[in-house]
Structure formats: structure tokens, C-alpha cells
Amino acid sequence: MTDPVRLAKRLAEQLGCSRREAELYIEGGWVTVDGELVEVPFIKVRPEQRVELQAGAIAKEITPVTLLLHKPAGQVIDADVDSTRRVLQTSEHWSDDPSRNEALQRHLLQQNLLLPLDADASGLTVFSQQREVIRLLTSTRDKLEQEYVVDVSGEAEENGLALLAKGIGHRGKILPKAKVSWQSENRLRLVIKEPAPGEVRLLCEAIGLTVLACKRIRIGRLSMAKLPAGQWRFAGEHERF
Secondary structure, three states: OOOOEEHHHHHHHHHOOOHHHHHHHHHOOOEEEOOEEOOOOOOEEOOOOOEEEOOOOOOOOOOOOEEEEEEOOOOOOOOOHHHHHHHOOHHHEOOOOOOOOOOOHHHHOOOEEEOOOOOOOEEEEEEEOOHHHHHHHOOOOOOOEEEEEEEEEOOOOOOHHHHHHHOOEEOOEEOOOEEEEEEEOOEEEEEEEOOOOOHHHHHHHHOOOEEEEEEEEEEOOEEOOOOOOOOEEEOOOOOOO
8 A cells, every 4th residue: 555645745746846836736725635625735645535736726925924813801822833723713714804815724824922912801912924023013122002992990099090191100010101091981091012911900900990801902003993802814915013
């Protein structure tokens, strides 16, 4: 019996093309095995399995992308591969994504989690394969504004919002300055430059408020807008942080 071989090798031999060209066909979503779409070049196939290249196939590099996820509160996302794989599924690609890009498995591999949210917070979360985006969002020099809406209970200290704008001490540390305003009786709008984990909650505690829910809705110039909870979309070609 002939041993199974990698799909890319089998396709290259079948088409008479290079192994790299075969990989590009597979990653581009152009190859089926026994009628099922397969986008992983290293998967092994048996000799009796039918490998086919779809009509109109183009062997081209898949451009690195940045993905925007609306993280639900309570969802824990770590920077490891398995955690990323769990939350970035092609089935969770927002159907109304304005980019109109087709979600490929290659888009979901080697994604870097940037500016992670606290587990109990919800909102805009960024994953990227793009070097320039990774460099920007991990820079310690040019920190971007982040905007949150925060549901709170309790009664704020007199002139509390003004104190937050100047910088305030709490639990033995000086918290970063924040621009804060009331959106309703129990909801704050809070703008801050890249808070450390837990700092949004500490800012509210510092003026006598208890955080009930916290959602990040903007990073730099990029807003989460109507993206539904638990779903992701592509950052558009002309969108900038």
C-alpha cells in the first residue's frame, strides 16, 4: 500500500507545478478533497482520495490581515494559539462585514492578540498578522486613545470626574488621566490612553463608583460600530488606528 502524502505534494505532482504554487492554491480555498474544501497544505491524503482544483483557481499569496472581534464579557482570550483558534472561527465571521472579504483559514493562522481586554470586559478586540499594526499597537511611546462605555452604581464623589481628568491616586498607585463624562444616570463615557489591566475599574472605584459592565468601543480612530457580540470582521483596507 502507498502511504498517505501531504496534500501540497499530491497536488503539485498532479498539476505538474511547484510545491509552493500548490500551497497557494490550497490556502486560497481552491482545492477540494473528495468534494470537501481543504485549506491546509500539510494535511495528508490517501491515494484513493480525489483531489481537485476548482475552475478559475489563482495561485497568489494571501495578504496578511487585521481582524476586529466583539469580545463578549466573561470570555477569556489568551495570547496562545489554541485560545486564538477558539475565538476566531470562519463560522463567526460577521455576515455584514463591509470589507466583503471571504474568510479563509490562512486569515486565522498566526494571529497576534493586541491590547487584550480584561475577562469581565466586552468590546473591541484586535488580532493582526500585519507587522505595521503589531508595531503600532505594541509601541510604548505612542499610546492610542481607547474609549469605553461603563455602567456603574453608587454615587460619585463631588468633582470626581474633574479629579479623573487631572490624575488621581487609588490603592497606592497613581492612575492615568482620563476624560470622563456622564452618558446617562448610570453610564459613563471614559476615554483613556491604553489602560493597564484593571485600571478602568480602579478609576471608577477611586471616585466611589462600582463597575457593573465595561465595554471598549474604540481604539484610536477605529470604532467597533455595529459588530455583533462574539463575531469578527476584517479591518478595511483604508481603516487606520
